[in-house]
Amino acid sequence: MSEILRGHNFLIRWHDAEQTIIVIEVLDRWTWDNAFYAISFASKAVRATPHDVYTIFWFKYEMPRLPDGLALPKLQELMMMQNPNEQFVFLITRNPLLKVFLELTSKMYGLNRYLARYRYVAAFENALTLIDKHKNPKPSQVE
Numbered sequence: 482m483s484e485i486l487r488g489h490n491f492l493i494r495w496h497d498a499e500q501t502i503i504v505i506e507v508l509d510r511w512t513w514d515n516a517f518y519a520i521s522f523a524s525k526a527v528r529a530t531p532h533d534v535y536t537i538f539w540f541k542y543e544m545p546r547l548p549d550g551l552a553l554p555k556l557q558e559l560m561m562m563q564n565p566n567e568q569f570v571f572l573i574t575r576n577p578l579l580k581v582f583l584e585l586t587s588k589m590y591g592l593n594r595y596l597a598r599y600r601y602v603a604a605f606e607n608a609l610t611l612i613d614k615h616k617n618p619k620p621s622q623v624e
Contacts, residue, residue, distance in 0.1 A: 485526055491519045493526070496537070500530050502612060504537045512549070520562060527564045534567055535612045539605060540574040563598065568615065571600045571608035 483495040490509040496502035505523055527534045572580070580601050602608045 486519070486522050488515065488519060490515060493519060493523050495526075496609075499532075500526075500534070501532065501616075502535045502537060502609075503527055504539060507538065507540045507542065509542050516559065520559060524562055524564055527567055530566065532566065534564070535569055535571065535608075535615075536567060537571045537573065537605070537608050540572075540576070567598070569598050569600050569612070571602055571611070573602055573605055573608060 483498075483500075485493040485495065485503075487493075490507065490511045492504075492506040492508060494504050494506070496504050503523055503526060505519055511519075523536065527536065600608070600611060602611065
């Protein structure tokens with residue numbers, strides 16, 4: 482694990498030495514400014530790699546919620562921040578409303594192509610399992 486940036490309420494780090502998995506740990510409630518800063522910083526790190534990267538957002542604090550303010554336009558802007566080499570974005574959260582807000586934002590602003598790269602998982606290990614399956618697909622079994 483290689484730390485990239487630490488803020489007072491978030492941590493950005495590479496999970497693996499090959500820098501194929503970037504993790505944004507949200508440690509405490511954050512503002513939209515915190516979110517834009519952290520995601521922009523992580524996005525630069527992802528774009529600087531010459532290979533595919535997976536992003537994991539890990540909301541680690543109890544019952545995370547969206548920052549105060551106008552959520553839908555902010556989520557739209559964040560969802561549109563994507564990198565050509567970013568495969569999937571995994572969201573680890575105990576708050577089911579985050580998925581609802583992302584889907585609502587996607588429908589309101591016609592962002593279905595952006596929403597398709599998001600995956601919702603219950604635990605960090607689930608994200609790693611799905612990443613491994615995507616990186617190493619098994620050949621189809623033909624009988």
